[in-house]
Amino acid sequence: MNILDKFHNWRRKKRWDKQYKKGLWNNLKSEKEAKRYYQIIDYLKTYGVENPAILDIGCGDGVLNQRMQDVAFSSFLGVDFSEVSIQQAKAKNFPKAEFIAADAHTFTPTNSFDVIVFNEAFYYIHDSEKENVLNRILAKLNPNGVIITSIYREGTGCWEFFKENPKLKELDFTTVTTDEALQYWKIGAYKKV
Ligand SMILES: C[S@@+](CC[C@H](N)C(=O)[O-])C[C@H]1O[C@@H](n2cnc3c(N)ncnc32)[C@H](O)[C@@H]1O
Numbered sequence: 001m002n003i004l005d006k007f008h009n010w011r012r013k014k015r016w017d018k019q020y021k022k023g024l025w026n027n028l029k030s031e032k033e034a035k036r037y038y039q040i041i042d043y044l045k046t047y048g049v050e051n052p053a054i055l056d057i058g059c060g061d062g063v064l065n066q067r068m069q070d071v072a073f074s075s076f077l078g079v080d081f082s083e084v085s086i087q088q089a090k091a092k093n094f095p096k097a098e099f100i101a102a103d104a105h106t107f108t109p110t111n112s113f114d115v116i117v118f119n120e121a122f123y124y125i126h127d128s129e130k131e132n133v134l135n136r137i138l139a140k141l142n143p144n145g146v147i148i149t150s151i152y153r154e155g156t157g158c159w160e161f162f163k164e165n166p167k168l169k170e171l172d173f174t175t176v177t178t179d180e181a182l183q184y185w186k187i188g189a190y191k192k193v
Pocket residue numbers: 016028057058059060061062063064079080081082085102103104105118119120121124125
C-alpha cells in the first residue's frame with residue numbers, strides 16, 4: 001500500500017472502532033445472520049480436523065466464537081484491527097480463546113492453524129495486498145488445513161479471488177440465502193493445493 005492507502009486504512013480502523021463503540025454491529029448477533037455462522041461451523045466440522053486450532057481474521061467482537069459453543073476445538077485466535085472490537089471480544093471470556101488487535105495486512109501468525117476463517121472480512125484487504133495476505137496465512141495453514149470464507153452478496157471480486165486461485169482447491173461452496181432477496185452470503189471452503 002502507498003502512503004495514501006495506509007492513511008485510508010488507518011481512517012477505516014478508526015471508523016470501525018467508533019462503530020463497535022456505538023454498537024452498530026450488534027445486528028451480526030441476530031437470527032437472520034446466524035445462518036451464515038452455522039454454515040461456517042458446518043464446513044469447519046466437515047472439512048476440519050478433530051479439535052482444530054482456529055484462526056479468525058477480522059473476528060470483530062467474537063460472534064463466530066459465540067456461535068461455536070457446541071463445537072470442539074483446541075484453540076481459537078481472533079484477530080481484528082479494531083481495538084474496541086477486540087476489547088469487547090475479550091470481555092466475553094470465551095474458553096480456549098485469545099483475541100489480539102492486529103491489521104490483517106501485516107499480521108503474521110506465530111503458530112500454525114487447522115482452520116483459518118475470513119468471515120465478512122476479506123473485502124477490507126486492499127487489492128494490492130490480497131495475494132500477500134493469502135500467502136502469509138497459507139504459510140501458517142497446516143497440511144490438512146482448511147480456509148473458510150464468507151462474502152456478503154457479490155463482495156467486489158472476493159469470492160472469485162478464492163474460487164479461482166491456483167494455490168487453492170475448492171472443497172465446497174454455497175450461497176446462504178435469507179427471506180430478503182438482497183441479503184445473501186457466498187461461503188466457501190478451500191484447502192492448499
Ligand atoms: C463486517 S465485520 C465482521 C466481523 C466478524 N467476522 C463477524 O462476521 O462477526 C468486519 C470486521 O473486519 C475487521 N477488519 C476490517 N479491516 C481489517 C483489517 N485490515 N485487519 C483486521 N481486521 C479488519 C473490522 O474491524 C470488522 O470487525
